[in-house]
Amino acid sequence: MSAIELQRLLSDGAELALLDVRDGGQFSAGHIFAAVSLPLNRMEWLVDALVPRRDTRMVLVDDCDAQDGMAAIAAGRLAAWGYSNLSLLGGGLSAWKAAGLQVFSGVYVPSKAFGEYVEHACATPCISAATLRDWMRSGKDMLLLDSRPYEEFHRYSLPGGIACPGAELVHRVFGLVDNDQTTIVVNCAGRTRGIIGAQALINAGIANPVVVVENGTAGWHLSGGTLVHARTEVAPPPTPRALHKAIAASQRIARRFGVSEIDAGQLAALRQRSGRNLYLLDVRTPEEYQAGHLPGSRSAPGGQLVQSTDDYVGVRNACLVLVDDNGVRARVTASWLLQMGCKDVHVLRDGLHSAGAALRRGWQGPRILGGEHLAQVDWLPVFELKAWLEQPGQALVVDLDDSLTYAAGHIPGAWFAVRSRLRQSLGRLPEHRLLVLASRDGQFAALAAADAQAASRVPVRVLRGGTQAWRTAGLPCATGFQHMADRNDDIWYSPYDHDDRSAAMTAYLQWEVDLLGQISKESGVDFNCAAAAQDNFLQPQENVR
Incomplete structure (x- = not known):
C-alpha cells in the first residue's frame, strides 16, 4: 500500500499492527511514530506475544521496495505461521518520507513523548541535580525513590535512593512515610519514568510534597555527581494499614480518569470476541508473577508497561486487561494508558482471585514460532x-x-x-x-x-x-568489536553504552525534550491529561524549583 493509504488506516480506529521489521539500530535511527519494532532478526521470539491473532490487519515496513527486502522476507515467514492479513508499505520508509510525513528517531517514542506531555500539561514539580545535592548536604527531610526496575537500580543509582519501580510507588509509598512534611523525591535514568512516577503520587492525592529529579541519574552525572553501584535497598511491601490507604488512593485515580473494571465473566466474553486482540497483562513485579499468575497472562510491570508500551502491545486499538492482586497497580497503570490514548483498557476486578482458577507458577516465556527445523x-x-x-x-x-x-x-x-x-x-x-x-x-x-x-x-x-x-568449560573469551562482518547497528545503544557517556546523555535528554514539539505536528496523537486544558500542552510551563 502507499504511504497515504497507510496514513488513512492509522486513523480509522480499527485494530492495526504496524510493524517495522528492520534491525533495532536502524529502527531507532528513524521510523513512523506508530510503528512497533519487530526485527526480522528475532521475529520468531516476538511476534506471537506482540500480535496474538493470526487474522490481525498487519502492515510491514522496511526501508526499500525490493522483492528480497526485509519486509518481503518477513511477510513470507508470517504467512507460513498463519498470519493472513498482510500488507507491505510500498517503497518502505523512504516512500513515507517522500510523501512529506514525519519520521521519529529513538525508541519507545509514544511513551517518551507522553512523559514530556505529562510534565508540561500537569506542571509536574521538579528539582535540579544541584538542588538535590544541596538537600542531601543540609539533611532535608526527604525520601528518594528510584522508579526503575531493580536490575537498573542495582546497576547504578543516586546516593541514598531506594528502589520502588513504576506502579509500586502508589502501592508502597504510604508505608514509607509517616510525616506529611517529608518531601518525596522520584528519579529514573532520564525523564519519563521519573515524571510519570512523581505525577502518579500527586494524582493519588498524597499529602506530602512530591518532586522529580530533572533528568534523573543522567542529570546527576552531567552535574558532576557520582553514581553509586550495587545498592540493594528496596521499598518493602505495604503494611495492611498502608495498603488500605493505597487502595483508596487508586480508587480516587480510577474515578478521576474513568478506569473500567470488569469481572471474570466479562473477561471470558472479551476472550470470545471475534476479530479482536486481547492482552492480559500482569502489572505486578516479575517476582510476584513467577510466584503465581493467571494462566494466559503475561508479565508487564506497570511502570515498564507505560514506559515501553510497544514491548508488550503490538496492535493499535486492541483490548488490554490489567491484573494484579489488590487493584492498586492495575488502576494506576490503566489510568496512564487511558491518558496515552488507549481506548479499550480494563482492570480485572479481584485480580488473581477473580475466577477461582489455580494460579500458574514460573515464568511464561514467549511462544517461539518457526522452530520446525x-x-x-x-x-x-x-x-x-x-x-x-x-x-x-x-x-x-x-x-x-x-x-x-x-x-x-x-x-x-x-x-x-x-x-x-x-x-x-x-x-x-x-x-x-x-x-x-x-x-x-x-x-x-x-x-x-x-x-x-x-x-x-x-x-x-x-x-x-x-x-x-x-x-x-573454563575456556577464554575475547572482548571488543573485533572481526566485524557487519555494522553494529543491530540494536539501539542507550547513552550508558557509549564511550563518551556525557555527550550521549546530553543528546538523549535533548531528544526527549524535543519530542513534545515534534508530536504537535503528528496527526493521530491522542494524549489527554485531565489535569490541564487540551490546547495548552505544547506551551512549556515553569516548573517548581
Whole structure:
C-alpha cells in the first residue's frame, strides 16, 4: 500500500499492527511514530506475544521496495505461521518520507513523548541535580525513590535512593512515610519514568510534597555527581494499614480518569470476541508473577508497561486487561494508558482471585514460532569446536548475538554478524571449511541455522549450549568489536553504552525534550491529561524549583 493509504488506516480506529521489521539500530535511527519494532532478526521470539491473532490487519515496513527486502522476507515467514492479513508499505520508509510525513528517531517514542506531555500539561514539580545535592548536604527531610526496575537500580543509582519501580510507588509509598512534611523525591535514568512516577503520587492525592529529579541519574552525572553501584535497598511491601490507604488512593485515580473494571465473566466474553486482540497483562513485579499468575497472562510491570508500551502491545486499538492482586497497580497503570490514548483498557476486578482458577507458577516465556527445523540442527559440542579451532583455516565461528553482547565477550576469533543480513556477512568472511554459529545459549543460533546453510558454501553447525557453555568449560573469551562482518547497528545503544557517556546523555535528554514539539505536528496523537486544558500542552510551563 502507499504511504497515504497507510496514513488513512492509522486513523480509522480499527485494530492495526504496524510493524517495522528492520534491525533495532536502524529502527531507532528513524521510523513512523506508530510503528512497533519487530526485527526480522528475532521475529520468531516476538511476534506471537506482540500480535496474538493470526487474522490481525498487519502492515510491514522496511526501508526499500525490493522483492528480497526485509519486509518481503518477513511477510513470507508470517504467512507460513498463519498470519493472513498482510500488507507491505510500498517503497518502505523512504516512500513515507517522500510523501512529506514525519519520521521519529529513538525508541519507545509514544511513551517518551507522553512523559514530556505529562510534565508540561500537569506542571509536574521538579528539582535540579544541584538542588538535590544541596538537600542531601543540609539533611532535608526527604525520601528518594528510584522508579526503575531493580536490575537498573542495582546497576547504578543516586546516593541514598531506594528502589520502588513504576506502579509500586502508589502501592508502597504510604508505608514509607509517616510525616506529611517529608518531601518525596522520584528519579529514573532520564525523564519519563521519573515524571510519570512523581505525577502518579500527586494524582493519588498524597499529602506530602512530591518532586522529580530533572533528568534523573543522567542529570546527576552531567552535574558532576557520582553514581553509586550495587545498592540493594528496596521499598518493602505495604503494611495492611498502608495498603488500605493505597487502595483508596487508586480508587480516587480510577474515578478521576474513568478506569473500567470488569469481572471474570466479562473477561471470558472479551476472550470470545471475534476479530479482536486481547492482552492480559500482569502489572505486578516479575517476582510476584513467577510466584503465581493467571494462566494466559503475561508479565508487564506497570511502570515498564507505560514506559515501553510497544514491548508488550503490538496492535493499535486492541483490548488490554490489567491484573494484579489488590487493584492498586492495575488502576494506576490503566489510568496512564487511558491518558496515552488507549481506548479499550480494563482492570480485572479481584485480580488473581477473580475466577477461582489455580494460579500458574514460573515464568511464561514467549511462544517461539518457526522452530520446525530445529530437529535437523547439527549441534557441535564445546570441546569438539575447540579441537577444530586449533587447526588453522578449518572452522570459523560466527556470533549472532547482539553487538553489545558480542563486545562484552565472545569466543576468540569469532566474527560478529547480524542474522537478518547474514548472506552479505558470510561473503565477507575468510576461507573456512566449517561454519559454526554461536549465540548466548545456542537457541537463537539454532533458529538461524537454516538461513546460514542456504547462504553458505560449507557445512553449518551450531555450538551446543552457546557461548555460555564455552565459558562454563573454563575456556577464554575475547572482548571488543573485533572481526566485524557487519555494522553494529543491530540494536539501539542507550547513552550508558557509549564511550563518551556525557555527550550521549546530553543528546538523549535533548531528544526527549524535543519530542513534545515534534508530536504537535503528528496527526493521530491522542494524549489527554485531565489535569490541564487540551490546547495548552505544547506551551512549556515553569516548573517548581
